[in-house]
Amino acid sequence: MDFLQPSTLDEAIGLKAAHQDAVPIAGGTDVMVELNFDARRPPALLDLGRVAELGGWEVRDGHVRIGATVPYTTIVAELGDVLPGLAMASRTVGSPQIRNRGTVAGNLGSASPAGDAHPPLLATTAEVEVSSVRGSRTVPVREFYRGPKRSVLAADELITAVTVPVKKGPQQFAKVGTRNAMVIAVCSFAVAVDLEERTVGTGIGSAGPTPLRATEAEEFAATELPWESRDPLPDTVSREFGQLVAAAARPIDDVRGSADYRRHALSVMARRTLGWAWREVLG
Numbered sequence: 001m002d003f004l005q006p007s008t009l010d011e012a013i014g015l016k017a018a019h020q021d022a023v024p025i026a027g028g029t030d031v032m033v034e035l036n037f038d039a040r041r042p043p044a045l046l047d048l049g050r051v052a053e054l055g056g057w058e059v060r061d062g063h064v065r066i067g068a069t070v071p072y073t074t075i076v077a078e079l080g081d082v083l084p085g086l087a088m089a090s091r092t093v094g095s096p097q098i099r100n101r102g103t104v105a106g107n108l109g110s111a112s113p114a115g116d117a118h119p120p121l122l123a124t125t126a127e128v129e130v131s132s133v134r135g136s137r138t139v140p141v142r143e144f145y146r147g148p149k150r151s152v153l154a155a156d157e158l159i160t161a162v163t164v165p166v167k168k169g170p171q172q173f174a175k176v177g178t179r180n181a182m183v184i185a186v187c188s189f190a191v192a193v194d195l196e197e198r199t200v201g202t203g204i205g206s207a208g209p210t211p212l213r214a215t216e217a218e219e220f221a222a223t224e225l226p227w228e229s230r231d232p233l234p235d236t237v238s239r240e241f242g243q244l245v246a247a248a249a250r251p252i253d254d255v256r257g258s259a260d261y262r263r264h265a266l267s268v269m270a271r272r273t274l275g276w277a278w279r280e281v282l283g
């Protein structure tokens with residue numbers, strides 16, 4: 001197996017064009033597991049770890065741009081104020097060792113429906129920056145997933161960054177697993193309330209072939225939240241929101257949980273997270 005190790009973004013993109021079957025490796029927390037289990041034997045690995053352009057984050061024009069090799073640990077430590085939902089989700093990923101290596105771009109590259117970064121990215125209308133020798137494009141995360149572990153990435157493309165709008169309002173993330181830590185989600189849910197735009201974004205994890213949005217729940221909450229009065233959230237509203245989120249899921253029965261359990265858990269998580277978020281608004 002060849003090991004390609006570019007030190008600039010141009011070089012990385014050129015190598016990906018020349019070796020389209022080379023597997024990019026960021027933190028390696030998914031790739032190395034697959035190699036170790038012999039589930040994958042690519043002709044080459046394309047290590048992105050030395051590409052300085054991919055290693056930082058910045059806030060610009062109301063958006064946070066997170067480079068493709070920024071690990072979860074950095075998001076937890078440095079971005080909790082501006083991206084609370086993504087920081088909460090990042091905190092639940094694996095163990096400290098996995099968070100020190102693993103990246104949001106790697107989560108997108110794997111495109112597993114159970115990836116913890118997807119729900120908050122969906123809820124906040126994040127965008128994925130993608131580059132190749134043909135040029136760069138921006139893909140709304142809501143259009144990024146194509147099926148279980150499949151995305152719109154072409155064979156010659158690399159993810160260069162994820163851009164997340166800074167929302168004016170509370171965000172929450174919840175995850176159900178078979179234990180409290182170091183666990184793949186049985187299902188997960190993120191909500192992002194935007195007090196300026198008066199919108200509510202949602203993201204559902206591990207309850208469908210791809211990460212999903214609950215569009216009807218978003219529309220219902222945008223209409224029913226007491227934006228003007230800032231009154232406490234009526235129980236009927238949070239319950240209906242939970243039901244609509246559960247109805248948007250497309251779960252299956254598998255070793256981690258049944259479809260019925262996932263729908264039930266999602267309705268509870270959605271009800272609770274919206275309630276927690278609105279309580280933050282009340283202060």
Ligand SMILES: Cc1cc2nc3c(=O)[nH]c(=O)nc-3n(C[C@H](O)[C@H](O)[C@H](O)COP(=O)(O)OP(=O)(O)OC[C@H]3O[C@@H](n4cnc5c(N)ncnc54)[C@H](O)[C@@H]3O)c2cc1C
Nearest residue numbers: 026027028029030031093094102103106107109115116159
């Ligand atoms: C013990 C353990 C626990 C884990 N727990 C969790 C968990 O709780 N929650 C969770 O969501 N995940 C978990 N994971 C999975 C993994 O840590 C995450 O999916 C992580 O986000 C992967 O990031 P990475 O940088 O390590 O990706 P890598 O392994 O480097 O890459 C993953 C995939 O993305 C592709 N890729 C990487 N970077 C790019 C790029 N810039 N452009 C194009 N493609 C790219 C790779 O080719 C590969 O297909 C766990 C893994 C382990 C081993």
